[in-house]
Amino acid sequence: MVSSKLSNASLTAVAQRIRDLTAQIHHHDFRYYVLDDPEISDAEYDKLFRELENLEKQHPDFRLSDSPTFRVGGKVAEAFQKSRHRVPMLSLANALSEEEFRAFDVRAHRFLEVDPAKNLEYFVELKFDGLSINLTYEDGTLVSAATRGDGETGEDVTQNVRTIRAVPLRIQGGAHLPKLIEIRGEVILPVKDFEKLNQEQGKKRQKLFANPRNAAAGSLRQLDPAITASRPLTLYTYGFGYSEGLSAPTMAAYEDLLASWGFPVGKWRTVCHGAEEVIRFYRKIEAQREVLPFEIDGVVVKLNRIAELDRAGFISRSPRGMVAFKYPPRQETTIIEDIIVQVGRTGALTPVAIVSPVQLGGASVRRATLHNQDEIDRKDIRIGDRVVIQRAGDVIPEVVSVVTDVRTGKEIKFRLPVHCPVCGSAVEKKPGEAVSRCVSRNCVAQLKERIRHLVMIDALNVDGLGERIVEQLVDAGFVKTYADIFDLKKEQLLELEGFAEKSSENLLKAIQDARQPDLYRVIFGLGIRHVGESTAKLLARHFAEVEPLFTATEQDLLQVEEVGPEVAKSLIEFFRDPEHRKETKALLNHLQIKAPVRAAGGRLAGKTFVLTGTFPTLARSEATQLIEAEGGKVSSSVSKKTDYVVAGEEAGSKLDRARDLGVPVFDEAALLKMLGK
Ligand SMILES: [Zn+2]
Incomplete structure (x- = not known):
C-alpha cells in the first residue's frame, strides 16, 4: 500500500487533511443544497472534492464512513434488500374538501x-x-x-x-x-x-x-x-x-x-x-x-x-x-377516443384529443391539447391509448404521457393532415418550427379566430359578441374583415338564428361602445404573434399611435422595453404585408383611439412595481392603473429589476422574495403618497 512509504507524521497529516476536507465539503453541501446560499464557487468546490477523492484513493483506509465521495455512486446492486422500520411509517387520513x-x-x-x-x-x-x-x-x-x-x-x-x-x-x-x-x-x-x-x-x-x-x-x-x-x-x-x-x-x-x-x-x-x-x-x-x-x-x-x-x-x-x-387532483387517466385538428388565429394547426369525460381540478374534461405533431411523436400518442392528462391552473388540459402497458395493438397512429381541415388549402411547416400552418388568406377558421381575438375582453371588449355569434357572422358572410364588424346592420343580425329586435339592438350598441378603445387594446387585438397584452402596452406607450408601427424597423422596435428580436421580427412581418396594413387602416377608420397613458415624464416613469396581497382601499387593478398613469410599470414577479414592492394583507412569496433581494417594500398609503394622492 502506498501509505506505508510515508512517515507516521505525514500519515497523521493526511488523515487530518481528509477529515478537514470531509467537514468542509459537508459544510458547502449544506450551504448549497439546504440553505440555497453557497459560499464558494462551483470550481472551488470541485477542487476540494477532487483533492479528497485523490487522497482517499491513495489512502483508502482513511476514508470516513460519511465521506461525501459516497455521493457519486457505488456498487450496482442485484436487488433491493428489505429494511424494517424501527417505528412504522404511518399513513394519514385525508380531508378532500374544506367541509371534510x-x-x-x-x-x-x-x-x-x-x-x-x-x-x-x-x-x-x-x-x-x-x-x-x-x-x-x-x-x-x-x-x-x-x-x-x-x-x-x-x-x-x-x-x-x-x-x-x-x-x-x-x-x-x-x-x-x-x-x-x-x-x-x-x-x-x-x-x-x-x-x-x-x-x-x-x-x-x-x-x-x-x-x-x-x-x-x-x-x-x-x-x-x-x-x-x-x-x-x-x-x-x-x-x-x-x-x-x-x-x-x-x-x-x-x-x-x-x-x-x-x-x-x-x-x-x-x-x-x-x-x-x-x-x-x-x-x-x-x-x-x-x-x-x-x-x-x-x-x-x-x-x-x-x-x-x-x-x-x-x-x-x-x-x-x-x-x-x-387539493383536487390535477392528473387523471382516460382514453383518447379521437384526435381532431383546430385551426388558430395565425393558421396554426393544433391537434386536440377528444377523451372520455373525466373530472379534473373540479371540472369535467372532454378535450386535451396535443400541441403539435412533434409532441405526438415524442410521446408516441395514438388514438385509443390510455393516457395521463393534466390540468395546471386555468390552462387547457394537456396529454402528459401514455400508459403503454395496457396497449392492445388496436391503437391508431395519428398524422396531421397536409391540407387545412377547414378551407382545404395546403399546410406549411417552416424549418425549425414545430407548428404546421394553413397559409391561406381566405381561411374561414383563421378569420373566426382573428375576429374572436379582436373583440375579446382584453382587446376591443365588445360585450355579448361571443364565440358562437362570431361563428354565425362569418358563416353568413357578414364579416370578412375587422372593419365589417362596425358596418353590421340590424337587418343582417335579424337574419341570424337566435336574434330578435332587442338582442340585435344590444349587440349594435355594444359595438358602438367599443369604438373608443385604448391604443394598446387595438395593438393587442390585431393578434400579431408574440404580441401579448403587456407587450402591446409597452408598444402603445412608446409609439403613441398605430401608424408608426407600419414602417418601424427592427432597430426602432428593439428600443422598446422588453421587445426582443423574435417580437420585432413578428411585428415587421405582420405590417410588411399590404393586406394586413389595408385591413388595419380600415379598422382604424372606425375607431377614435384614446391617447395612451402618459409616457416618460410621469412621477413614476421608469420604475417597476410588483403588487402583492390585499390593499385596504384600492383593488389591485386600480393600483395598477394609477401606477401606469404616472408612467410606472407593474410586473407580476419580483426580480432584481423590481424597484418597489407594494404589499398589503396576506402578502405571499413575493414579499419573501423582495426581502431576499433587498427590494424596498411599502404599503398602500406610501404608494398613494408617491402618486401625489
Ligand atoms: Zn385554412
Whole structure:
C-alpha cells in the first residue's frame, strides 16, 4: 500500500487533511443544497472534492464512513434488500374538501374534550408529492435509508440516498441528539428538473414519466446508484420515527430541531389557531401552487401540541390528530377516443384529443391539447391509448404521457393532415418550427379566430359578441374583415338564428361602445404573434399611435422595453404585408383611439412595481392603473429589476422574495403618497 512509504507524521497529516476536507465539503453541501446560499464557487468546490477523492484513493483506509465521495455512486446492486422500520411509517387520513377538514376539526374537539368555541392549535406544512423515506442515523452518521414500502418494511436504498446532496451524511451540531434516530422525509424532483429529464428521455426514445413523483421514485429505485446520482433529487424532512430520549413540546419545535441539525425543512410552515386559519393558509398555498418549484398535493395539518397529539391516539393505524388536507387532483387517466385538428388565429394547426369525460381540478374534461405533431411523436400518442392528462391552473388540459402497458395493438397512429381541415388549402411547416400552418388568406377558421381575438375582453371588449355569434357572422358572410364588424346592420343580425329586435339592438350598441378603445387594446387585438397584452402596452406607450408601427424597423422596435428580436421580427412581418396594413387602416377608420397613458415624464416613469396581497382601499387593478398613469410599470414577479414592492394583507412569496433581494417594500398609503394622492 502506498501509505506505508510515508512517515507516521505525514500519515497523521493526511488523515487530518481528509477529515478537514470531509467537514468542509459537508459544510458547502449544506450551504448549497439546504440553505440555497453557497459560499464558494462551483470550481472551488470541485477542487476540494477532487483533492479528497485523490487522497482517499491513495489512502483508502482513511476514508470516513460519511465521506461525501459516497455521493457519486457505488456498487450496482442485484436487488433491493428489505429494511424494517424501527417505528412504522404511518399513513394519514385525508380531508378532500374544506367541509371534510372542518369535520376533522369538530371531531378533534370532541375526542380531546375541548370546548367547541375554543380554537385548537395546528401545525401546518406543505404535503410534498414525492417518495417517503426513512433515514436512520447512528451516532450522528447516516447508516441506512429505506423507502416507505407497506409502512412496516421498505426497501433499502441507502447507497442511492447518499447521492442526494441535500441529505446530511452526518448530522450537524448535536444538541439533544439521540444515539439512534430515524428521520422522516420526502424525496422529490423539482418541476424544472422533471421537465428537463422528460425532454432527455423523449430524445432517447425512452419512457416518459407522468409526473415529478413518478420520476423521483424511478430515479431513487435504481439498482445502479450512479444513475440516481445523475438525477437532481432533493429532500425535505418533516418528522421523526424512532427517537428515544428526544422530546419537545410542539410539532413546530420538533421541526426547528431538525433544521438546527442541518436537515432541509420546508420554509412554508406555520402554526394556525383554529380551522378557519388553517383553511386560509390552505387557500393561500393553493393560489401559489403553480409557481412553487415543486409539486405538492395538499397541506399536512397536525395538532401542534404533542400532549394533545398523544391524547388523540390512533384509529386504524392513522394518527387521529393529523390529516392530509388535499387539493383536487390535477392528473387523471382516460382514453383518447379521437384526435381532431383546430385551426388558430395565425393558421396554426393544433391537434386536440377528444377523451372520455373525466373530472379534473373540479371540472369535467372532454378535450386535451396535443400541441403539435412533434409532441405526438415524442410521446408516441395514438388514438385509443390510455393516457395521463393534466390540468395546471386555468390552462387547457394537456396529454402528459401514455400508459403503454395496457396497449392492445388496436391503437391508431395519428398524422396531421397536409391540407387545412377547414378551407382545404395546403399546410406549411417552416424549418425549425414545430407548428404546421394553413397559409391561406381566405381561411374561414383563421378569420373566426382573428375576429374572436379582436373583440375579446382584453382587446376591443365588445360585450355579448361571443364565440358562437362570431361563428354565425362569418358563416353568413357578414364579416370578412375587422372593419365589417362596425358596418353590421340590424337587418343582417335579424337574419341570424337566435336574434330578435332587442338582442340585435344590444349587440349594435355594444359595438358602438367599443369604438373608443385604448391604443394598446387595438395593438393587442390585431393578434400579431408574440404580441401579448403587456407587450402591446409597452408598444402603445412608446409609439403613441398605430401608424408608426407600419414602417418601424427592427432597430426602432428593439428600443422598446422588453421587445426582443423574435417580437420585432413578428411585428415587421405582420405590417410588411399590404393586406394586413389595408385591413388595419380600415379598422382604424372606425375607431377614435384614446391617447395612451402618459409616457416618460410621469412621477413614476421608469420604475417597476410588483403588487402583492390585499390593499385596504384600492383593488389591485386600480393600483395598477394609477401606477401606469404616472408612467410606472407593474410586473407580476419580483426580480432584481423590481424597484418597489407594494404589499398589503396576506402578502405571499413575493414579499419573501423582495426581502431576499433587498427590494424596498411599502404599503398602500406610501404608494398613494408617491402618486401625489
Ligand atoms: Zn385554412
